[in-house]
Amino acid sequence: MNKKILKISSIALLSTTLLFTTDSSVTKAEKKNIVHTNYTWDHPGISLPVLYKGTPKEAGMDTSSLKEIDQVIQNAINQKVMPGAVTYVARKGVIVKQEAYGYAYRYTDDQFTEVDNPILMKKDTIFDIASISKIFTSIAAMQLYEKGKFKLDDPVAKYIPEFAENGKESVSIRQLMTHTSGFESGIPLYKMGTTRKDRLEIALKHELKNAPGTTYTYSDLNMITLGVLIERLTGQREDEYVKEQITKPLGMKDTMYNPPASLKSRIAATEYQPWTNRGLVWGQVHDENTWALDGVAGHAGVFSTAYDLAILGQTFLNNGKYGKTRILKESTVKLMENNMNQAFPGDDHGLGFELNQGWYMDSLGDGNTMGHTGYTGTSLVISPKNQTIVILLTNRVHPSRNTVSTNQTRRLVARQAGDAIPVKIKGNQQAWFAGYGDNQSAILQAEVDIQKPSTLTFQTWYRIEKDADYGKIAISDDGEFWTLLGTKRTGSSGDWKKVSYKLPIGTKYIRFQYDTDASVNGRGWYVLDPILQTKGKKTMLHFTRTDWQLRNR
Numbered sequence: 001m002n003k004k005i006l007k008i009s010s011i012a013l014l015s016t017t018l019l020f021t022t023d024s025s026v027t028k029a030e031k032k033n034i035v036h037t038n039y040t041w042d043h044p045g046i047s048l049p050v051l052y053k054g055t056p057k058e059a060g061m062d063t064s065s066l067k068e069i070d071q072v073i074q075n076a077i078n079q080k081v082m083p084g085a086v087t088y089v090a091r092k093g094v095i096v097k098q099e100a101y102g103y104a105y106r107y108t109d110d111q112f113t114e115v116d117n118p119i120l121m122k123k124d125t126i127f128d129i130a131s132i133s134k135i136f137t138s139i140a141a142m143q144l145y146e147k148g149k150f151k152l153d154d155p156v157a158k159y160i161p162e163f164a165e166n167g168k169e170s171v172s173i174r175q176l177m178t179h180t181s182g183f184e185s186g187i188p189l190y191k192m193g194t195t196r197k198d199r200l201e202i203a204l205k206h207e208l209k210n211a212p213g214t215t216y217t218y219s220d221l222n223m224i225t226l227g228v229l230i231e232r233l234t235g236q237r238e239d240e241y242v243k244e245q246i247t248k249p250l251g252m253k254d255t256m257y258n259p260p261a262s263l264k265s266r267i268a269a270t271e272y273q274p275w276t277n278r279g280l281v282w283g284q285v286h287d288e289n290t291w292a293l294d295g296v297a298g299h300a301g302v303f304s305t306a307y308d309l310a311i312l313g314q315t316f317l318n319n320g321k322y323g324k325t326r327i328l329k330e331s332t333v334k335l336m337e338n339n340m341n342q343a344f345p346g347d348d349h350g351l352g353f354e355l356n357q358g359w360y361m362d363s364l365g366d367g368n369t370m371g372h373t374g375y376t377g378t379s380l381v382i383s384p385k386n387q388t389i390v391i392l393l394t395n396r397v398h399p400s401r402n403t404v405s406t407n408q409t410r411r412l413v414a415r416q417a418g419d420a421i422p423v424k425i426k427g428n429q430q431a432w433f434a435g436y437g438d439n440q441s442a443i444l445q446a447e448v449d450i451q452k453p454s455t456l457t458f459q460t461w462y463r464i465e466k467d468a469d470y471g472k473i474a475i476s477d478d479g480e481f482w483t484l485l486g487t488k489r490t491g492s493s494g495d496w497k498k499v500s501y502k503l504p505i506g507t508k509y510i511r512f513q514y515d516t517d518a519s520v521n522g523r524g525w526y527v528l529d530p531i532l533q534t535k536g537k538k539t540m541l542h543f544t545r546t547d548w549q550l551r552n553r
Contacts (some may be wrong), residue, residue, distance in 0.1 A: 050091025065420035084121035128376030138352020166207035190292035227298020358520035363418030422553030434514035
């Protein structure tokens with residue numbers, strides 16, 4: 001049997017074996033059948049039905065890029081972006097990174113007074129995941145959608161009559177899930193009313209700031225309302241429904257609302273809140289409005305671990321199924337990852353999920369890359385094209401929200417995870433790679449002496465932040481004034497492309513230049529085999545300025 005047939009047979013055997021396992025574990029025998037191969041960018045191969053702890057090689061990822069995540073987090077801790085964090089990366093169902101850093105509990109107050117007995121962060125630390133809770137609310141709603149309980153474009157008021165007050169009678173359920181209802185971003189419910197019922201009624205009757213469907217405004221009021229819809233249609237409080245229909249079936253044992261006091265030592269502390277008379281919030285939900293709603297609301301309230309969130313992520317990569325447990329139909333998952341906000345470029349949104357948000361997805365951002373962030377310093381990125389999950393959980397609000405933004409750290413973690421996925425280069429050759437960076441101009445420049453009609457040829461591959469970062473090829477006869485060859489490159493090349501340009505006599509310099517803006521990088525720009533052809537003679541370019549690097553992935 002040749003090697004190619006052996007590889008295909010091994011993959012098929014592994015896939016078949018896992019599909020018929022009775023639980024969500026992978027046996028030693030199954031691990032042996034995993035083929036060690038180089039699954040490249042956009043070509044991840046078959047994904048496992050459940051997660052298992054493996055090696056970067058098994059997932060087709062580079063170890064050194066993943067290891068650099070450690071320094072990203074340590075730098076952030078040193079800069080007091082957060083006291084601690086947990087990172088988690090999986091590809092094709094193979095867990096390639098799960099690390100803990102810093103402290104889960106370190107300070108007693110908002111003056112950063114250190115405790116006598118701090119608690120180190122652990123891989124299974126439980127976090128208040130804040131607005132990532134919105135994904136659970138969205139899943140719950142879509143389960144009810146599957147059962148025919150509502151249609152996406154039904155008016156919310158059809159099921160919650162009091163919602164119609166203040167001109168909201170036409171707001172649809174779809175508009176709640178895509179943040180296009182017209183609500184403002186939020187109101188301080190914790191300062192209003194006296195009971196959960198009072199406060200929910202205030203939220204439901206609140207007026208709109210904009211006409212429905214005319215603007216995108218991310219608003220907790222949308223998801224609070226969606227949570228109420230779930231409760232009205234099921235007769236259960238949302239936490240009960242989520243446990244019964246989502247977390248328990250998936251085996252997410254450390255995911256819950258209102259964790260018991262017995263778990264406090266496992267939970268990452270959050271903020272010191274004298275204005276709520278709670279002191280240091282630890283083991284209770286951080287969000288003031290959710291706290292005032294008895295810890296259960298559509299917009300926040302869920303506590304979870306990195307591993308449990310990875311189960312949820314893998315469920316979406318497997319089109320609604322984890323192992324033998326299905327929580328959503330495949331068609332529903334596709335609907336949820338479809339951009340419903342094409343009228344609002346840059347605010348791409350599926351049903352509950354944010355889509356293609358480079359500010360925390362970075363190079364993994366793509367039209368159907370799903371994710372969400374949480375105010376407490378959490379983020380979840382799910383890339384179907386690369387079958388990759390990236391999770392960053394931090395307690396950045398401990399002991400105060402008035403700290404450095406977590407967004408740069410989120411981006412850099414996603415960037416390194418993306419960089420660990422190799423780009424396929426013909427014949428495993430080394431290609432020139434422009435690298436990463438913000439506000440950078442990376443130049444690859446050659447000196448030439450064109451005295452006869454000549455042609456520049458090369459192959460190129462790129463994933464460049466569309467209409468923000470650009471790749472340029474230019475020529476000059478003096479090194480000062482430059483003429484652009486062709487058009488600027490931005491967005492995606494698709495596969496590798498062969499490019500050729502005729503060069504005028506007198507050309508002295510050829511330059512490849514990669515310009516980036518202040519944030520967000522794509523997977524980058526590669527140039528392979530840059531050659532000068534003059535009357536049938538081929539000469540490889542010799543570069544005298546190299547901000548770029550040679551790499552084989």
